[in-house]
Amino acid sequence: MDVQQHQHPIAVARAEAGMSLADLAAAMRTAARRHDRRSGTTKQQVHSWERPGANPPSDWSQQLMAEAFGVDPALVPLLGWPYWLPGNETPPMLLGTGDTVAALREAQRRAMLNRRTVLGLAPAVLVTLAADWATLDPTLAKAATEGKTVAPEFVSWLESSVQQLTGLATPDWRHTAQLLDSYYDTVVGLLEGAAYTEPVGTRLQLLASSLAQTLGWIRFDHEHHTAAAHYWNAALHAAHHAGDTDRGAGILSDLAYQSMWLGHGTPAAEVLDHALTRTQDPTARSLLSLRKARAHAMTGEARAARRAIDAAEHSLSTATGTPPSWCSWMSPADLAIDTGRCLIDLGEPGPAHQQITLGTGLLPASRDKTRAVFLTYEAESLAHQGEIDHAAATARQALALAQRIGATRCLRQITTLSAVFQPHRQVHGVDDFLNAVRSIA
Template sequence: MAKTTHPLAAARSARGLTGVDLARGVRAAAQRRGLRSGVDKQRVWKWEVEGVKPDAASQAYIAEALGLPADAVDPQTWPHWLPGATAGVVELGPASTVPALREAFQATMDHTRRRIVVSAVSSTALLALAGTWAQPGSTAPAHDEPLDDASLADGDEIDRLEQATALFTSQATENRMRTISVLEALLQSVTDLLDERRHGARGMARLHALAARLASEVGWHRFDVSRHEEAARYWIGGLHSTHELGDIDAGAGLLSDLAYQASWRNRPKTAADLLRRALSRARHPAAQSLLQLRLARALAVLGDRQGTLRALAAADRLLSMPAADPVPSWCSWHSTADLAVDSGQALLDLGETRRAHQLMREGQAELPASRVKTLGVFTTYRARSYLELGEPERAAAAATEALDLALRIGAPRCVTLVRELTPRFAKFPNAQGVPELLARAAA
């Protein structure tokens, strides 16, 4: 088992504090609020050594005792909001892609070996990375250069990698779970070639484009099976690759993936902040439309009605806006069906149940048959809207349909969505289809 220093111990030691000093500071912070805290050095030891998680109030007191601002505290991500806990998140810069991707591979190895490591990516680290990316002029594409004979030979190797990547990333959803090991091997090969740096500028650009695409694919696989720290690492590696490549819209897409994950993990503020940074530089109207739609979803959860409606209106307007350039591949699937369903989900969070249900129903009807996993997610959303309308029979039918579909195609994320919805059926134990749904979801 790998031995690691807990971020709290590192932050405390960096300030010259003992466990007794920190406990005293925590008690003083509580007292300043007219409260009492029973924290002592034994409690600090349990936090640092046994991995006991302090409650939200204690985390606020810890921040104050360490001299940190109150807004640094993110109780859900303990201990990764602490200073020094972001170690391993590579800063954007020249030749930063390979180290960032190596971090992603290492996170996967750590998971496979069941090692206990501090490898989570905090909201603070993500926002700092996104802030660097969003700075004007921060992305500079490499200048093209003539190819010599060695570069021409390397081109054949890159051709084969591109062909294999196109083949395995175009597999049907049902086959994706079985081909992930091939995608990982392709990404490893691309990373090794980038590390060798024996290609001309055009060859390196092609490799960076491959790295970004493969990192996105592998990240989504990790996300689907709830290995979130690994997903974030791969998407960060992809962001580095787009940064070196100079592909701003592709970088905005990877920030959007990280924001989607933040929303999924109930961190809507982080999601909204990431999306605003992505929107500050995204160029293509279709990319901007999807970013605005995801921003609307995050703002709706935060209860920002006006902000949600503005973002939805922008997403609608931008989706139909003509553009001279092709739609970026990461959002080429974005359509009026997605706009309708996600708009409905945002309105549902704002309490506009009937309009939300209508939009979800219309969007699902427009969805192409090829997008079967998205259909499962949308059907779960529709089940939730039926519950909001007080129609448990229809909700149970929709949730059962989504569960059957998710199990058939091997989509763990969709299964999780249905299972998270089932507690809301508890008040309708005798409604048609509910007992069967609850039994299936619990199996």
């Protein structure tokens, strides 16, 4: 299975503008002359900025690039590099403006681009979105005035069908994604042009939110991060419109998880703080607290991470009723494994391995995607402890699962970990694992 390389954000912006490397360099030189200054930007320089891991352009070069792309220069410091680049980040529509359908359609448009990107929402935008959600009062859906009336029975059929599709095991999602897209288009079309009572409108908003949340995860698993972020933003709009604060908190948690996956722990912790203000369900609070612990551990904040782990344990131990559907899978297995992941980040591989081993043993067979991610954590923990042969065998198992599921983000997680094994090729099992990784590159 091929794991494609991400398109660099500059390359994405150039493609949307129809610019070659030389075109962008020339436009930047022209922009400099408008300021009575000179720029030595060449196509070779632009190419060097597009290389993986390259340092970003200087502030001056970014200002010139913004002018070349027709971007308001004020967005450059506001959104930060590379989030201001066109084709990578469109600031989400504000909550409470009545633009729910527009947000749902924008997510659909982004998904149609079908490209792998390294960007979600800009951290500053993500935190602002979460703060708005935590303070604005929800507005219930109002009845539309045009189109044919939507029968409640038809909405019930849609709800049942979508529930069956989203309840399938993760490996089946690759086969159901197109069906989910068609249901999404149908539901958004009803919100756009049909007439319905207020209760039916609320149900349609919640159905749109559920579909957008699931479609966001499908795009996220295939590393279409910009599309995933826009689906989750749309899901947040629809949940807010319907007044479902528990679902809204879960969607913010998904956005925070993506932010952590892309290496941004600090904004993720802020988003989760906002999410925790509007959900009281113990299972939901446990998940949010656990992800907050991960965010703090990423940034080395050991005390804050342990407080969040304690809060997650306490909330899960008090859960007695039926949790919201978006976190119904949360279990002691997840608590143990993510605690172990935190301990890896905090430099405690021994206790981390104990927690991850415990949790992996508790994980049900139906959650193979989660198992693939967690086995990769376990392999990393073992490698840190010097148990290279055991680590290689565990990583090989994770790779096999990830290949079967077809989630490219899991495959990339494993291929990134493979660098740890390069100095140990003489150890039993390492060469086989590295050869298997090379076969998917």
